[in-house]
Amino acid sequence: MRIATWNVNSVNARLELVLAWFEAAQPDVACLQEIKCVDEKFPTEAFERLGYNVAVHGQKSYNGVAMLSKTPLDDVRRGLPGSDNWPEGAEDHARYIEAVTGGATPVRVGGIYLPNGNPIGTEKFAYKLAWMDRLRGHAAELLKLEEHLVLCGDYNVIPEPQDADKPETWAGDALFQPETRASFRALKNLGLTDAYMEVDGSPGGYTFWDYQAGAWQRNHGIRIDHLLLSPQAADKLAGLVIHRNERDNEKPSDHVPVVVELSL
DNA sequence: ATGCCTAACACCGTTAGA
Numbered sequence: 001m002r003i004a005t006w007n008v009n010s011v012n013a014r015l016e017l018v019l020a021w022f023e024a025a026q027p028d029v030a031c032l033q034e035i036k037c038v039d040e041k042f043p044t045e046a047f048e049r050l051g052y053n054v055a056v057h058g059q060k061s062y063n064g065v066a067m068l069s070k071t072p073l074d075d076v077r078r079g080l081p082g083s084d085n086w087p088e089g090a091e092d093h094a095r096y097i098e099a100v101t102g103g104a105t106p107v108r109v110g111g112i113y114l115p116n117g118n119p120i121g122t123e124k125f126a127y128k129l130a131w132m133d134r135l136r137g138h139a140a141e142l143l144k145l146e147e148h149l150v151l152c153g154d155y156n157v158i159p160e161p162q163d164a165d166k167p168e169t170w171a172g173d174a175l176f177q178p179e180t181r182a183s184f185r186a187l188k189n190l191g192l193t194d195a196y197m198e199v200d201g202s203p204g205g206y207t208f209w210d211y212q213a214g215a216w217q218r219n220h221g222i223r224i225d226h227l228l229l230s231p232q233a234a235d236k237l238a239g240l241v242i243h244r245n246e247r248d249n250e251k252p253s254d255h256v257p258v259v260v261e262l263s264l
Numbered sequence: 265a266t267g268c269c270t271a272a273c274a275c276c277g278t279t280a281g282a
Contacts, residue, residue: 210269210282
């Protein structure tokens with residue numbers, strides 16, 4: 001079973017490119033981030049024509065996540081727990097979607113679009129860290145189920161210096177702060193395996209290149225799209241591919257798809 | 265040099281991304 005994650009930076013701005021990738025790569029399950037549309041504007045029918053079941057957690061203009069699967073999506077959750085007692089009017093961002101899928105070989109998949117958090121020292125950075133706390137709490141609950149679990153998406157975390165081409169340029173960035181990295185380590189230390197580190201682990205496995213300053217041409221990339229596996233899923237890990245050629249397309253997303261293969 | 269691109273929304277600029 002192939003499970004993919006891809007921050008598409010607007011699904012409608014590059015729909016043909018996204019659909020072409022699905023036809024070629026044929027993921028069984030895929031999590032999309034930054035769809036940048038409300039549920040009604042998501043191109044559900046186009047994915048259904050390719051044989052996918054569709055679940056969407058959209059938002060106007062920004063954020064928004066979706067899950068696509070060749071098998072039905074059950075037990076769908078939209079949003080993380082923890083916004084119930086927020087002040088009146090405070091609205092949660094559309095950044096998390098979860099479902100059980102896979103048919104006869106069920107797997108629980110969470111699709112994550114973790115807040116960017118820049119600039120540091122502002123409420124945006126506090127929101128990022130609070131969101132990471134909520135994610136860790138939810139992950140701890142999910143791990144108790146002892147299922148095949150994949151928590152994948154755009155984590156907006158550079159875990160280690162080797163995950164950036166020029167780590168010194170990220171020193172003041174929310175993606176590479178000590179608190180950010182410590183929170184990501186705490187998440188993994190619940191018992192989750194970083195699939196890339198398990199199957200490869202070499203420097204240079206970047207998943208994002210900025211649009212600016214020729215970052216792609218100079219390979220000034222960072223590894224921020226991650227697939228974390230429960231012990232049950234990690235036992236079935238068979239491979240991982242970063243589809244970096246997608247960054248070479250006309251009008252590409254600034255992120256590329258990452259696909260994990262599980263022997264399920 | 266706190267920008268360099270890109271997208272959404274609405275307006276001919278602002279906000280956000282990372």
